[in-house]
Amino acid sequence: MSTVRVVHYLNQFFAGVGGEEKAGEGPRVQEGAVGPGLALQRALGEAGEVVATVSCGDNFISEQPEQAIEQVLEFVSKYRPDLVVAGPAFNAGRYGLACGQVCVAVQERLQVPTVTGMYPDNPGVEVYRSRVYIVPTGASAATMAATLERMAALGLKLARKERLGLPAEEGYLARGLRFTERADRPAAARAVDMLVKRLRGEPFQTERPLPQYDRVAAPAPLKDLSKATVAVVSSGGVVPIGNPDRMESTFATKWLQYSLAGVDDLTGEAWQSVHGGYDTTLANEDPDRVVPIDVLREFEAQGAVGRIFDRYYVTVGSGASTTTAKRFGQEIGRELVAAGVDAVIYTAT
Amino acid sequence: MRLEMASYLVGDIQFSNRTRFEHGVLHVDRDELRGLLLQSGDFEDVSLEIVRPGEAVRLIHVMDVAEPRFKPGIGSTFPGFVGPRKTVGEGRTHRLAGMAVVSAGGAVAGEPTYWREGIVDMAGPGAEISPFGSTLNLVLEFKPHAKYLDADQPEAELHNIMVGSAFAQRYNHAVRVAELKAAAYLARCTADLEPDDLQVYELAQVDAALPRVIFFFQLNGLAIYGESAEGILPSLIHPNEILDGGLINVRSNGQASTRSSTFFIQNHALVRELCARHGTDFNFVGAIIYPAQADDLDKKELIAEYAVKLARMLGAQGVCSTLFSGGHPYMEFMLICQKCEQAGIKTVLVTSEVYGTPEDPGFVFYVPEAEAIVSTGRSTQQIELPALPRVIGGTELFGLPDPPNGSLSIPMRYLCGLCTTTGYGQLTAKQY
Numbered sequence: 054m055s056t057v058r059v060v061h062y063l064n065q066f067f068a069g070v071g072g073e074e075k076a077g078e079g080p081r082v083q084e085g086a087v088g089p090g091l092a093l094q095r096a097l098g099e100a101g102e103v104v105a106t107v108s109c110g111d112n113f114i115s116e117q118p119e120q121a122i123e124q125v126l127e128f129v130s131k132y133r134p135d136l137v138v139a140g141p142a143f144n145a146g147r148y149g150l151a152c153g154q155v156c157v158a159v160q161e162r163l164q165v166p167t168v169t170g171m172y173p174d175n176p177g178v179e180v181y182r183s184r185v186y187i188v189p190t191g192a193s194a195a196t197m198a199a200t201l202e203r204m205a206a207l208g209l210k211l212a213r214k215e216r217l218g219l220p221a222e223e224g225y226l227a228r229g230l231r232f233t234e235r236a237d238r239p240a241a242a243r244a245v246d247m248l249v250k251r252l253r254g255e256p257f258q259t260e261r262p263l264p265q266y267d268r269v270a271a272p273a274p275l276k277d278l279s280k281a282t283v284a285v286v287s288s289g290g291v292v293p294i295g296n297p298d299r300m301e302s303t304f305a306t307k308w309l310q311y312s313l314a315g316v317d318d319l320t321g322e323a324w325q326s327v328h329g330g331y332d333t334t335l336a337n338e339d340p341d342r343v344v345p346i347d348v349l350r351e352f353e354a355q356g357a358v359g360r361i362f363d364r365y366y367v368t369v370g371s372g373a374s375t376t377t378a379k380r381f382g383q384e385i386g387r388e389l390v391a392a393g394v395d396a397v398i399y400t401a402t
Numbered sequence: 403m404r405l406e407m408a409s410y411l412v413g414d415i416q417f418s419n420r421t422r423f424e425h426g427v428l429h430v431d432r433d434e435l436r437g438l439l440l441q442s443g444d445f446e447d448v449s450l451e452i453v454r455p456g457e458a459v460r461l462i463h464v465m466d467v468a469e470p471r472f473k474p475g476i477g478s479t480f481p482g483f484v485g486p487r488k489t490v491g492e493g494r495t496h497r498l499a500g501m502a503v504v505s506a507g508g509a510v511a512g513e514p515t516y517w518r519e520g521i522v523d524m525a526g527p528g529a530e531i532s533p534f535g536s537t538l539n540l541v542l543e544f545k546p547h548a549k550y551l552d553a554d555q556p557e558a559e560l561h562n563i564m565v566g567s568a569f570a571q572r573y574n575h576a577v578r579v580a581e582l583k584a585a586a587y588l589a590r591c592t593a594d595l596e597p598d599d600l601q602v603y604e605l606a607q608v609d610a611a612l613p614r615v616i617f618f619f620q621l622n623g624l625a626i627y628g629e630s631a632e633g634i635l636p637s638l639i640h641p642n643e644i645l646d647g648g649l650i651n652v653r654s655n656g657q658a659s660t661r662s663s664t665f666f667i668q669n670h671a672l673v674r675e676l677c678a679r680h681g682t683d684f685n686f687v688g689a690i691i692y693p694a695q696a697d698d699l700d701k702k703e704l705i706a707e708y709a710v711k712l713a714r715m716l717g718a719q720g721v722c723s724t725l726f727s728g729g730h731p732y733m734e735f736m737l738i739c740q741k742c743e744q745a746g747i748k749t750v751l752v753t754s755e756v757y758g759t760p761e762d763p764g765f766v767f768y769v770p771e772a773e774a775i776v777s778t779g780r781s782t783q784q785i786e787l788p789a790l791p792r793v794i795g796g797t798e799l800f801g802l803p804d805p806p807n808g809s810l811s812i813p814m815r816y817l818c819g820l821c822t823t824t825g826y827g828q829l830t831a832k833q834y
Contacts, residue, residue: 183760219833220833232780233829233830234831236828236829239675240777240778240827243825245675245676245679247776248721248774251774252615252748260775260832329564330729330730331564331697332564337561372729374756
């Protein structure tokens with residue numbers, strides 16, 4: 054195995070440029086290892102070589118992130134590294150965020166693996182842990198040498214594309230990615246063991262920690278519905294009969310839009326639900342039950358609603374990941390905002 | 403209720419001129435069995451194939467899997483399908499162990515196929531982790547009678563995508579009847595033979611001081627004694643009835659990896675484990691079944707309330723609770739957990755999972771009380787399967803563009819039974 058080429062990212066302080074008074078300095082590059090890089094080189098031994106050190110002032114990168122990242126990437130790519138090591142940043146907030154930002158950019162745009170180190174309370178951990186391998190550190194630089202040893206060991210594995218073990222075994226903060234594996238015993242035996250432990254009041258370990266999802270804050274109410282343009286969006290799977298655009302019944306990969314021009318009523322002759330997660334009998338008898346165009350047109354005629362937007366957006370919610378759902382929502386939302394829509398009636402099933 | 407499960411260990415299956423079980427080999431009169439299955443008039447043809455672990459074969463369009471069983475005495479073999487609707491779960495039952503009857507075949511008019519694809523590989527990485535990659539399988543490939551294929555008939559109309567057209571429902575039922583007829587026919591040849599193993603299931607009286615435990619079983623696509631379980635309120639059932647043919651799969655709904663194949667119900671791993679530790683670690687009081695299909699919140703709330711009330715009436719102190727799969731079934735599943743914990747009943751949940759990213763760990767709904775969960779694996783994970791030259795079950799995959807005999811890179815959800823929440827398998831998911 055050839056020597057792994059490593060580029061090290063540091064802030065202005067650790068790169069020896071200066072303290073807080075130099076935090077506004079832009080990116081620079083130096084050949085070889087600098088400052089903590091010397092300990093990193095010792096930790097890498099003969100397996101790797103720190104070929105360059107790229108640094109940037111913490112304020113500069115936080116205030117002009119795009120410019121800073123472009124420059125950092127240009128320096129990094131010149132040295133054709135197999136690995137980029139950033140920090141460790143310990144409990145320094147701006148530095149932690151910078152390390153995370155550099156790692157994500159290097160991974161996504163240069164396709165080079167990265168590793169960084171931070172104190173678990175560093176704000177960079179919360180922002181970047183799902184995308185970057187972060188070695189947990191102490192709060193201060195006192196643990197520098199030991200931290201760099203762990204970062205070097207992990208980094209070498211990543212550079213060699215070796216399969217990583219569990220977070221606790223390899224010494225990184227769990228990224229939250231879950232993979233199917235064979236356990237030592239059947240699920241039935243594991244479940245009953247867990248139950249017996251619970252009945253005896255003994256400690257037990259769940260195999261599936263509970264999540265924390267984003268909460269979307271409700272927007273301010275409309276000032277005057279009678280002047281508002283209202284769009285209809287649905288994940289109930291109501292599409293034109295025959296499903297001409299082949300909306301999937303589950304695990305949908307797309308959203309579709311259909312014109313509502315001249316449509317006052319969604320009839321079972323012209324529309325159907327292809328949603329694969331609920332009993333569609335009633336929806337197919339009268340698709341207005343899922344997408345209430347008939348009633349909305351009445352409100353529009355009475356002047357209770359200003360105008361019904363003339364395009365209707367639809368997908369199928371069954372089996373959707375929140376990641377896909379979020380993307381669909383943002384894409385549809387952009388179109389609606391651009392079209393001057395004031396409010397959305399969103400129906401699910 | 404005392405159930406004696408008499409096992410006959412099948413070391414090989416061979417086609418032969420007379421159906422019999424001899425020296426661990428099941429000899430099958432292919433023509434006689436085929437004739438028996440064609441009698442119903444539901445099929446244009448049925449072909450029978452034997453496939454063994456390690457053979458370069460891929461089964462596709464798998465509809466259900468069953469273990470051969472025969473009941474000589476009390477009760478009936480597969481009540482509501484093959485035998486009369488007598489209570490099962492007591493007396494002696496013969497089982498052919500180490501083998502399975504696998505039903506496969508195409509769809510009929512008005513049958514939605516978005517969930518339908520179910521793959522069993524007999525060799526390679528798919529076989530290594532799949533329960534049916536290691537059983538000797540007698541595969542029944544069904545060709546529907548032309549009467550089920552006429553898309554112009556009113557019976558071909560699709561009103562509810564979850565259950566399919568009238569044709570699809572009738573045909574799926576006919577396939578189960580045929581599969582179970584075959585299963586009963588095969589096991590019947592052990593009627594006068596001594597078993598290799600005898601297991602007794604009897605929830606005998608135990609020390610009253612032991613904690614009382616029940617099992618909550620969320621049902622999907624299953625019939626109870628031949629009757630739809632879809633509209634029912636939660637019901638008490640003896641664990642032996644689950645193991646002895648009281649519940650049968652009638653629909654290939656849900657992703658194949660978590661589908662409740664009849665085989666998994668007959669060999670319900672969690673029920674068997676709870677029985678095995680009855681009297682030692684706890685007092686296993688019984689099982690409560692409830693449907694996963696309630697479409698509105700009110701009904702889900704009622705089901706959860708009713709289920710937990712039954713558990714309280716039984717004096718439960720601990721429960722194991724299994725999720726079928728899917729999205730909205732999480733609601734009543736989690737509500738049951740919450741109401742149990744609020745009533746002081748300790749719960750352990752068994753689920754498969756999807757997605758497994760930090761943004762989406764795949765919980766459609768959860769409660770903070772759900773702190774003890776066993777995972778049976780993440781079914782959206784990709785798996786690479788090699789080309790397998792011989793394919794049984796069809797010529798094209800449902801919902802996948804690839805040729806069925808080629809190499810496949812697909813989510814695990816297409817593989818039959820991989821992540822079953824009955825606890826039969828050994829998979830889990832770990833956080834990285």
